[in-house]
Amino acid sequence: MTRKPASVRRQDLVEAGLRVIAREGMHGATVRAIVAEAGVPLATFHYIFASRDEMIGAAYAYISEVPGTGAALPEDASVEDVVRASFLRWFERFLEHPEYELAIMEIMAYCSRTPSLAHLPGKVQEHYLEALGELLDHVREQLGITAPAMPTREVATLVLHATDGLTYAWLRTRDSEASRRWIEAVVPMLAAALGDER
Amino acid sequence: MTRKPASVRRQDLVEAGLRVIAREGMHGATVRAIVAEAGVPLATFHYIFASRDEMIGAAYAYISEVPGTGAALPEDASVEDVVRASFLRWFERFLEHPEYELAIMEIMAYCSRTPSLAHLPGKVQEHYLEALGELLDHVREQLGITAPAMPTREVATLVLHATDGLTYAWLRTRDSEASRRWIEAVVPMLAAALGDER
DNA sequence: CTCCATCTCGGACGGCTGTCCCAGACGGCA
DNA sequence: TGCCGTCTGGGACAGCCGTCCGAGATGGAG
Numbered sequence: 142m143t144r145k146p147a148s149v150r151r152q153d154l155v156e157a158g159l160r161v162i163a164r165e166g167m168h169g170a171t172v173r174a175i176v177a178e179a180g181v182p183l184a185t186f187h188y189i190f191a192s193r194d195e196m197i198g199a200a201y202a203y204i205s206e207v208p209g210t211g212a213a214l215p216e217d218a219s220v221e222d223v224v225r226a227s228f229l230r231w232f233e234r235f236l237e238h239p240e241y242e243l244a245i246m247e248i249m250a251y252c253s254r255t256p257s258l259a260h261l262p263g264k265v266q267e268h269y270l271e272a273l274g275e276l277l278d279h280v281r282e283q284l285g286i287t288a289p290a291m292p293t294r295e296v297a298t299l300v301l302h303a304t305d306g307l308t309y310a311w312l313r314t315r316d317s318e319a320s321r322r323w324i325e326a327v328v329p330m331l332a333a334a335l336g337d338e339r
Numbered sequence: 340m341t342r343k344p345a346s347v348r349r350q351d352l353v354e355a356g357l358r359v360i361a362r363e364g365m366h367g368a369t370v371r372a373i374v375a376e377a378g379v380p381l382a383t384f385h386y387i388f389a390s391r392d393e394m395i396g397a398a399y400a401y402i403s404e405v406p407g408t409g410a411a412l413p414e415d416a417s418v419e420d421v422v423r424a425s426f427l428r429w430f431e432r433f434l435e436h437p438e439y440e441l442a443i444m445e446i447m448a449y450c451s452r453t454p455s456l457a458h459l460p461g462k463v464q465e466h467y468l469e470a471l472g473e474l475l476d477h478v479r480e481q482l483g484i485t486a487p488a489m490p491t492r493e494v495a496t497l498v499l500h501a502t503d504g505l506t507y508a509w510l511r512t513r514d515s516e517a518s519r520r521w522i523e524a525v526v527p528m529l530a531a532a533l534g535d536e537r
Numbered sequence: 538c539t540c541c542a543t544c545t546c547g548g549a550c551g552g553c554t555g556t557c558c559c560a561g562a563c564g565g566c567a
Numbered sequence: 568t569g570c571c572g573t574c575t576g577g578g579a580c581a582g583c584c585g586t587c588c589g590a591g592a593t594g595g596a597g
Contacts, residue, residue: 147573166449184577193556254441327497344544345544369583370584
């Protein structure tokens with residue numbers, strides 16, 4: 142086995158762990174399955190992590206560091222057009238790897254059940270809201286919105302709840318067409334909150 | 340042990356299973372933990388269920404049979420008032436046992452990972468939408484709404500996504516005040532969809 | 538009362554789990 | 568070159584897992 146510093150091994154294992162959880166679920170993500178995915182011997186795992194829980198926590202924290210969807214806006218777009226395009230782009234990316242969103246949901250549930258990890262979901266949410274807020278501010282600037290109907294933070298909350306609701310519902314039904322219809326209905330509401338007052 | 344017909348034992352075990360999942364999570368809901376909760380010997384479990392998975396499926400199906408929140412409307416209420424009151428009542432009930440919603444989320448994830456149970460989440464969602472639709476029609480009738488802005492089914496979808504989003508987000512943050520603020524922002528949108536056109 | 542379907546229940550099975558120990562191999566620095 | 572901190576990796580541990588067996592208790596039907 143090629144010799145690697147612990148920090149690199151750590152990231153390898155975290156990424157392998159996420160792949161296994163996405164493929165097999167939290168139930169099948171045993172230490173042995175993860176080291177097999179990473180191609181390292183079993184004992185390496187506990188050389189890097191004190192426990193399996195620590196690794197799960199590291200994986201959950203790792204997730205929220207992945208960057209959001211950067212946006213490239215068309216020239217003469219309305220607020221509604223921009224919101225629709227952004228939301229749909231997020232959704233299409235979601236559809237490429239829905240099992241990852243299921244994995245994130247499972248990890249969240251596991252963390253909130255585990256005392257030593259219970260603080261993480263709140264931090265992840267905070268990270269989401271911050272990243273979303275920056276994105277929204279950027280969009281508002283580009284669209285020349287000067288008298289917003291709602292503070293950025295509140296709009297970010299609105300959007301996050303929307304993606305959360307869509308994620309949960311889609312994972313139950315796997316009905317992408319229904320999801321797109323729902324997006325179509327929600328976009329005007331989000332656009333109204335993002336745009337200028339009245 | 341008092342002698343009971345299999346059908347009653349079955350329900351006992353399902354309810355005990357739900358209690359254990361709500362308390363310990365799917366991870367801790369072992370067959371042994373469930374029979375201990377129900378107060379029956381281990382072998383009884385496999386006398387009733389062919390496998391643990393079968394019991395999980397039965398538990399998930401059992402959930403969607405629990406009735407929704409019946410509503411008692413005030414006399415001269417606006418559409419918005421009714422929507423707000425209904426949503427807040429649902430939320431207060433949610434807050435009484437949030438660990439049950441977490442349990443349902445975990446069961447949903449587990450089912451959608453397990454081939455023999457993968458069809459259940461879709462059925463549960465269908466059941467939700469149907470029950471919600473009936474409730475909404477009832478509300479519309481009482482409020483004298485004759486030219487709805489949106490078909491019932493679509494409004495039900497809107498509401499379900501809203502509760503899903505709130506559930507997911509609250510479970511991360513456990514911030515009830517933020518949730519109430521979000522409800523306040525969403526209620527007008529839902530009311531507009533529920534009420535008469537324009 | 539007798540019979541038999543139904544239900545109870547202690548115990549055991551192999552397999553898998555997270556964690557740990559310890560000997561050994563590597564490779565940068567003195 | 569020799570040393571020593573860093574990393575590798577085989578193997579083992581106790582414990583828990585889902586599932587199964589088979590003998591015994593029960594109680595309503597005939």
